Amino acid sequence: MIVFGVALLSICLILGMLIGEALGVLLGVDANVGGVGIAMLFLVFASNSDALKALTQGTAGDGIKFWSAMYIPIVVAMAARQNVTAAVDGGVLALVAGVAAVVVSFALVPILSKLGNPKTPSFDSEEAS
Amino acid sequence: MDIIETVFLRNSLVVAFAVIGVTIWISYFLADKLTNGRIHGSAIAIALGLVAAYFGGVATGGNTGVADVALFSGIGLMGGGMMRDFAIVATAFGVHLSELKKAGLAGVISIFAGVIVSFVVGAAIAVMFGYTDAAAITTIGAGAVTYIVGPVTGEAIGATDAVITLSVAAGLVKSILVMIGTPLVARYIGLDNPQSAMVFGGLMGTTSGVTAGLAATDPKLVPYGAMTATFYTGVGCLLGPSILYFLVSGIF
Numbered sequence: 561m562i563v564f565g566v567a568l569l570s571i572c573l574i575l576g577m578l579i580g581e582a583l584g585v586l587l588g589v590d591a592n593v594g595g596v597g598i599a600m601l602f603l604v605f606a607s608n609s610d611a612l613k614a615l616t617q618g619t620a621g622d623g624i625k626f627w628s629a630m631y632i633p634i635v636v637a638m639a640a641r642q643n644v645t646a647a648v649d650g651g652v653l654a655l656v657a658g659v660a661a662v663v664v665s666f667a668l669v670p671i672l673s674k675l676g677n678p679k680t681p682s683f684d685s686e687e688a689s
Numbered sequence: 690m691d692i693i694e695t696v697f698l699r700n701s702l703v704v705a706f707a708v709i710g711v712t713i714w715i716s717y718f719l720a721d722k723l724t725n726g727r728i729h730g731s732a733i734a735i736a737l738g739l740v741a742a743y744f745g746g747v748a749t750g751g752n753t754g755v756a757d758v759a760l761f762s763g764i765g766l767m768g769g770g771m772m773r774d775f776a777i778v779a780t781a782f783g784v785h786l787s788e789l790k791k792a793g794l795a796g797v798i799s800i801f802a803g804v805i806v807s808f809v810v811g812a813a814i815a816v817m818f819g820y821t822d823a824a825a826i827t828t829i830g831a832g833a834v835t836y837i838v839g840p841v842t843g844e845a846i847g848a849t850d851a852v853i854t855l856s857v858a859a860g861l862v863k864s865i866l867v868m869i870g871t872p873l874v875a876r877y878i879g880l881d882n883p884q885s886a887m888v889f890g891g892l893m894g895t896t897s898g899v900t901a902g903l904a905a906t907d908p909k910l911v912p913y914g915a916m917t918a919t920f921y922t923g924v925g926c927l928l929g930p931s932i933l934y935f936l937v938s939g940i941f
Binding site: 569570572573576577580583584587592593594595596597599600601603604605607608616621624625627628630631632633634635636637638639640641642643644645646647648649651652653654655656657658659660661662664665666667668669670672673675 | 705706709710712713731734735736737738739740741742743745746747752753754755756761764765767768769772773774775776777778779780781782783784785786789795798799802803806807810811814815818829832833834854855857858859860861862863864865866867868870874878879880884885888889891892893896897900901904908911912915916917918919920923924926927
């Protein structure tokens, strides 16, 4: 049943969000701390578990794959509802601060990636082009 | 005209599915014919979405882009936080635990490094623009973290409304730039494997920027980047009004 997979996905999200919200309260922060990330971990555990096979394989798995495939359309809708006007109206300071933060962060990606996995092979074909 | 409006409003989410579907079809067609597949179709679709959001905001004066136009209100639901999180979690289906473990430590470090680096950069720019008040500098720095951390920090430490608005704008610029810039710089920063995607998510942090940017680069990387990015805002809200504010008030 497709709905079994959808239900498993929903339960993972709700549990993750509850934990994220509780973490926020514990830390005294007005935000959900990692709820989605925790939910993703639950789904990873579920999809690697033998006990939950009935909920993750066959048609039940299709219920999860459907939402996974709907991800890009949902992101496009998300882009279409961003407050782009406010970003443009923010003026030079907002623009410079945003751009500088992104440029510096981009530059740190290769440095920290190496730190995580010194054995990562370099992708010569990509770098050559 | 009344008939169209009634049908569109009553079925707003279904209208959104149709509009987004057609937009993506056109985008993939353009990506294939005009750029020979060099630019990913979803990158074009996301860019079209942002352009539409700009005009939606200009036309209505609202703050949710094209979703403020009544006929397209369903896009607000489809692209809202609930559906976004639901679909992001679904992308974790089929992810291998071993990949996560490999980048675990680097992922955690990248979250803290990302928050601190973005904050310092934003705060430095605020100082360069002549701000000398610790609350304002901290709030603008927090805005460069994400557009959620900015107002959360600003309200906690009593920054003015104008500064809080500025911090949101800085965060929005960051988020939009990550969406557009990621596919362009991906090859230069080695963004082609799960480990670097996790580090990338932790460093950038803006969930919408990271997930859209990775979707336009390589959809297989999305779950890894999203996993770390979703912790970033929480860490930012934790550090902004506390340690980072104390440090800034110590200096100014």
